[in-house]
Amino acid sequence: xxxxxxxxxxxxxxxxxxxxxxxxxxxxxxxxxxxxxxxxxxxxxxxxxxxxxxxxxxxxxxxxxxxxxxxxxxxxxxxxxxxxxxxxxxxxxxxxxxxxxxxxxxxxxxxxxxxxxxxxxxxxxxxxxxxxxxxxxxxxxxxxxxxxxxxxxxxxxxxxxxxxxxxxxxxxxxxxxxxxxxxxxxxxxxxxxxxxxxxxxxxxxxxxxxxxxxxxxxxxxxxxxxxxxxxxxxxxxxxxxxxxxxxxxxx
Amino acid sequence: xxxxxxxxxxxxxxxxxxxxxxxxxxxxxxxxxxxxxxxxxxxxxxxxxxxxxxxxxxxxxxxxxxxxxxxxxxxxxxxxxxxxxxxxxxxxxxxxxxxxxxxxxxxxxxxxxxxxxxxxxxxxxxxxxxxxxxxxxxxxxxxxxxxxxxxxxxxxxxxxxxxxxxxxxxxxxxxxxxxxxxxxxxxxxxxxxxxxxxxxxxxxxxxxxxxxxxxxxxxxxxxxxxxxxxxxxxxxxxxxxxxxxxxxxxx
DNA sequence: GATAATTTGTGCGTATGTATG
DNA sequence: ACATACATACGCACAAATTAT
Numbered sequence: 010x011x012x013x014x015x016x017x018x019x020x021x022x023x024x025x026x027x028x029x030x031x032x033x034x035x036x037x038x039x040x041x042x043x044x045x046x047x048x049x050x051x052x053x054x055x056x057x058x059x060x061x062x063x064x065x066x067x068x069x070x071x072x073x074x075x076x077x078x079x080x081x082x083x084x085x086x087x088x089x090x091x092x093x094x095x096x097x098x099x100x101x102x103x104x105x106x107x108x109x110x111x112x113x114x115x116x117x118x119x120x121x122x123x124x125x126x127x128x129x130x131x132x133x134x135x136x137x138x139x140x141x142x143x144x145x146x147x148x149x150x151x152x153x154x155x156x157x158x159x160x161x162x163x164x165x166x167x168x169x170x171x172x173x174x175x176x177x178x179x180x181x182x183x184x185x186x187x188x189x190x191x192x193x194x195x196x197x198x199x200x201x202x203x204x205x206x207x208x209x210x211x212x213x214x215x216x217x218x219x220x221x222x223x224x225x226x227x228x229x230x231x232x233x234x235x236x237x238x239x240x241x242x243x244x245x246x247x248x249x250x251x252x253x254x255x256x257x258x259x260x
Numbered sequence: 261x262x263x264x265x266x267x268x269x270x271x272x273x274x275x276x277x278x279x280x281x282x283x284x285x286x287x288x289x290x291x292x293x294x295x296x297x298x299x300x301x302x303x304x305x306x307x308x309x310x311x312x313x314x315x316x317x318x319x320x321x322x323x324x325x326x327x328x329x330x331x332x333x334x335x336x337x338x339x340x341x342x343x344x345x346x347x348x349x350x351x352x353x354x355x356x357x358x359x360x361x362x363x364x365x366x367x368x369x370x371x372x373x374x375x376x377x378x379x380x381x382x383x384x385x386x387x388x389x390x391x392x393x394x395x396x397x398x399x400x401x402x403x404x405x406x407x408x409x410x411x412x413x414x415x416x417x418x419x420x421x422x423x424x425x426x427x428x429x430x431x432x433x434x435x436x437x438x439x440x441x442x443x444x445x446x447x448x449x450x451x452x453x454x455x456x457x458x459x460x461x462x463x464x465x466x467x468x469x470x471x472x473x474x475x476x477x478x479x480x481x482x483x484x485x486x487x488x489x490x491x492x493x494x495x496x497x498x499x500x501x502x503x504x505x506x507x508x509x510x511x
Numbered sequence: 512g513a514t515a516a517t518t519t520g521t522g523c524g525t526a527t528g529t530a531t532g
Numbered sequence: 533a534c535a536t537a538c539a540t541a542c543g544c545a546c547a548a549a550t551t552a553t
Contacts, residue, residue, distance in 0.1 A: 044385070076463055081386065081497075082480065100456065103354075103509045134295070135332065205351065206507040208459030208477040212327055213521080223520090226459040226477035229333070256457040258509055260356035278528075281540065307518060318542045323520085339519050340549030475549080513553105520548070531537080 032073035035064050039074060043083055043094055054084065054092035085252070087222050099157060100257040101249075103204055122185055125152040125164075125218075127178040129171070136168045139233050139244040147171050151178050154218055157253050161219050165247035174242070187243075196236050199243075204232040206256065211248065219250045226251055266293055266306060266314065274315055283324035286315050290325060294334055294345055305335065305343035336503070338473050350408060351508040352500075356451045373436055376403040376415075376469075378429040383419065390484050390495040391421045398422050402429050405469055408504050412470050416498035425493070438494075447487050450494075455483040457507065462499065470501045477502055 039060075042048055054060075057075070061068040075092060078084045085093045131145040140148065148168045155163035167187070169177050173194075180190035191199055208226045216223045227248045234243040249256075274285055290311075293299055305311075308326070312319045326343060329335045336344045382396040391399065399419045406414035418438070420428050424445075431441035442450055459477045467474045478499045485494040500507075 040385075079460070080463060081384070082458060082460065098458070104511070133291075133332070201511050203511070204509045206457060206479070206509070207333065207349070208479050208502050209330075209333070210475065210477060212331060224461065224475075226461060228457070228459050228479075251459050258354045258455045258457070260452050260454070278540090283540080309518080320543090321541060324540090337519075338550085340517080341551080342518070473550085515551100515553075517551075518549085521546085523544090525543080526541085528540080529538085532535090 031066050032070045032077070035060070035066060035071060036074035036077045038064070039078060040083065043078075048094050050094050050096045054094065056091070085225065087224060096252055098251075098253055098255040101254050102257045102259060104201070121156045121159075123154045123156070124178075124182050125154050127151045127182075132168065135231075136244055139231075140168065140170050140241045142170055149174060149178055151181055160253060162250045162253040163247050164215050164218050165245055167243050167245040169243055170241065191242065196242055199234050199236045202233045202235045202241075204230055206230055208251075215248050219248075219252075221250055221252055228254075228256065230256075266298055274317065282315075282317050283321045283328070286311070286317060286322060287325035287328045289315070290329060291334065294329075299345050301345050302347045303345055305345065307342065336476070339475050341473065347503055349502075349504055349506040352505050353508045353510060354455055355510075356453075372407045372410075374405045374407070375429075375433050376405050378402045378433075380422070386482075387419050387495055390482075391419065391492045393421055400425060400429055402432055411504060413501045413504040414498050415466050415469050416496055418494050418496040420494050421492065442493065447493055450485050450487045453484045453486045453492075455481055457481055459502075466499050470499075470503075472501060472503055479505075479507065481507075 048054060055063070057068050057071050060071045060075075064071065075084065075086065079086055083095060085095050087093065128150050129147050130150050132140065132142060132148045134144055136148060137144040137146060142148070149171055151167045151169070153163075153165050153167070154161055155165065177190050177194060180193050181187065184190060188199075206228060208228050211219065211221070211223060211225075211227045213223060215227065216225075219227070227250055230245075230247045230249060232245055232247075233241055234245070236242050273289055274282065276282070299305060306314065308319050308322050311322045311326075315322065326335070326337065330337055333346060336346050338344065379401050380398050381401050383391065383393060383399045385395055387399060388395040388397060393399070400422055402418045402420070404414075404416050404418070405412055406416065428441050428445060431444050432438065435441060439450075457479060459479050462470065462472070462474060462476075462478045464474065466478065467476075470478070478501055481496075481498045481500060483496055483498075484492060485496070487493050
């Protein structure tokens with residue numbers, strides 16, 4: 010892994026007179042490097058040892074500074090791998106109409122969606138409650154992988170009630186559009202009713218799909234879509250990489 | 261660590277005729293145990309080895325079932341520690357008026373807030389941008405620990421612009437109420453303008469405060485509060501345990 | 512602080528049944 | 533009938549995180 014060398018240290022950058030804690034001086038200096046673009050987004054930071062050398066401070070002092078940057082989401086620390094400047098995340102606004110794909114299409118250069126697979130399955134308790142159907146009724150499940158700027162960013166499973174949406178998986182595969190597929194099956198308008206957000210570590214499969222370490226948390230979103238009559242039309246569970254996306258709620 | 265023994269296995273629970281994959285049979289059985297309350301929320305699961313013994317299947321087969329339960333947030337797996345049934349999380353609605361403390365007070369038996377400390381600090385770039393003040397202006401920072409049902413659930417830092425809110429930390433310490441403290445300083449009404457959500461692993465300090473393992477992600481929330489004139493009155497960063505709280509957006 | 516025991520995480524190898532062409 | 537690919541299941545070994553001694 011190549012690593013960009015930081016600019017040489019200006020004399021007097023570290024002031025040992027105890028006017029300011031050493032770690033805070035290191036933090037300020039590193040922050041300056043980040044915002045100045047001396048290390049660009051996604052790129053690798055010097056190791057703790059190198060930084061400790063550069064600032065002539067103890068490794069623990071560097072760690073304290075690093076921790077402070079991490080708390081503020083400026084960098085990302087991967088256990089046993091390295092320290093990385095965080096990629097600029099795309100803010101996804103949670104609104105009744107907003108589709109994740111739409112947001113991403115607007116805010117990023119590129120957006121793509123790939124169907125990972127589809128299956129007819131029995132609704133588990135959570136799905137059946139959300140879709141207001143009896144437990145173990147058959148539903149259509151479609152698994153998708155969403156990308157942003159060429160990088161995989163979301164893994165989601167959508168559940169559609171049957172028999173109302175028989176064949177919707179073929180429409181989605183052909184057009185790639187959920188809205189379009191709904192329209193073909195007679196749903197002109199639909200909107201989000203509720204979204205629940207939590208976070209967890211990804212499963213191995215999810216981490217592989219998202220091309221990220223297992224130690225980087227993903228946000229999980231459960232959301233329910235309803236048609237204009239208030240009838241549930243889709244329940245989806247998405248797993249969203251915190252590497253590329255942050256959620257925004259505006260009031 | 262005491263552990264509740266699962267009820268003995270009814271004969272014929274595992275069907276090796278390949279009508280259904282073994283791991284799915286195990287998953288169904290464990291799910292039944294959870295919803296039936298054979299193991300209650302927060303309690304420890306049998307280990308992989310014990311489950312493997314109980315069902316007479318390979319450990320990998322158990323792991324496959326466990327993973328499926330984990331994806332659906334029914335259980336929580338802690339590396340090197342054990343498997344636990346997830347606690348019932350309190351849904352916190354993100355709205356313009358909703359304070360986290362209010363939600364929790366409504367939905368849980370108990371809610372408490374403790375001031376961890378307070379300090380006058382220079383605004384870093386993010387804070388100064390949010391509060392619309394010049395960088396390095398002094399602001400009042402108040403660190404708080406929020407609890408729910410006696411368990412620590414949130415760690416947050418609020419930043420108040422100075423000199424407008426001089427002494428607000430004393431009001432907060434005395435009354436424990438943000439709204440009340442604002443009122444005493446002439447802010448009758450204030451509301452949330454924007455909330456940004458992401459997730460990461462907690463720092464050691466945060467994990468200690470929240471009494472949770474470092475491998476359980478926390479959600480991070482940055483939010484900006486404004487008064488009725490639209491002037492920023494507080495910028496806060498909260499770190500929320502995914503163990504007790506999930507976020508909800510309703511439309 | 513060092514060590515060991517416990518428990519989960521990961522990887523590779525092997526075998527078998529099922530679906531597909 | 534055969535080759536191929538895939539998911540399932542088991543076996544073994546070791547890495548990594550946590551807890552107790």
